[in-house]
């Protein structure tokens with residue numbers, strides 16, 4: 001029987017959506033890596049997963065919490081759709097510490113990581129003819145997930161010359177009566193920016209003016225190491241309703257544990273009144289859950305991870321960000337306009353006309369992989385053509401070697 005006689009076929013829409021994902025793009029760059037031929041070990045600065053480096057290992061107390069959860073035999077069951085209460089209440093308490101009001105257990109919904117939270121939010125907010133505002137550059141999963149949604153995506157700019165602040169005038173021109181939400185990522189991926197109290201307040205005021213809710217992606221919450229403190233968007237929840245998205249993946253460096261959350265940070269209960277909170281609950285009843293054993297470990301993970309663990313991680317990230325920002329100045333044909341103050345990333349601009357044989361950012365990443373056995377993430381995949389995203393969350397020796405390789409590459413391919 002020929003394939004056209006079957007009643008099913010390849011789904012090209014899924015391919016088109018997957019093309020946006022970090023995994024897919026990295027896979028194609030990885031195809032150019034050949035450690036044997038190049039005689040160098042691969043350096044991977046393409047994604048934010050430093051769990052492979054011994055210095056970034058998660059805290060022993062978190063590992064113990066998970067072991068105890070398994071050994072207790074209390075968490076072999078199905079969880080509730082929204083998550084088990086002890087874990088929800090631990091997250092609620094954890095988030096409330098940084099807010100001027102208290103988040104209740106019922107305001108927290110557990111998800112299988114931040115990416116799952118994004119999927120849930122876009123599903124819940126989807127309505128025909130509605131639109132949503134995404135930053136440019138953006139974390140690519142938003143774009144990939146939106147391909148499956150009837151929501152129309154509109155992009156506002158983050159401004160490099162203003163430390164990657166939101167172009168609020170742009171937001172106002174983009175939005176209309178059919179706009180449902182604006183997405184803000186703070187601390188930022190891919191830019192490594194951290195927003196001030198004043199800027200976050202202005203974002204909330206803009207959202208109020210437009211009658212839209214704020215989705216605040218805070219998976220890098222507290223991973224800050226510049227002059228600015230981390231301020232949760234929920235602080236301005238009385239100005240406009242905020243859905244806060246969080247995860248264990250980055251701060252505890254356990255992306256493989258697949259645990260995240262959505263928290264309603266909305267002291268004036270607009271999300272309750274409009275029914276958005278109820279829709280979230282229904283959506284989670286249908287959707288997959290984070291593993292119950294992970295949920296069982298959460299109260300202890302949150303309570304028992306020592307401050308010293310977080311201080312050490314932020315110290316390592318700060319040293320890496322400083323080192324990167326200083327050393328990248330020695331690399332010709334590239335500019336890093338803004339030193340990272342949070343998350344694990346920096347955006348670097350390529351002076352493409354000054355290269356003799358590099359066509360664009362993707363070509364740069366492909367050739368760099370082939371010749372120098374190292375991986376960076378092309379800016380076009382986060383919405384900024386002819387930039388690259390660098391993850392500096394590695395050991396200092398690896399980072400120094402990476403910058404040396406970039407230098408060799410740029411010198412070799414410079415026009416003059």
Ligand SMILES: *Cc1c(COP(=O)(O)O)cnc(C)c1O
Pocket residue numbers: 048112113114115116139185189217219247248249250255258259260
């Ligand atoms: C990593 C990341 C996520 C996804 O978090 P997971 O818990 O790994 O699924 C969401 N948003 C941003 C901005 C991220 O960098």
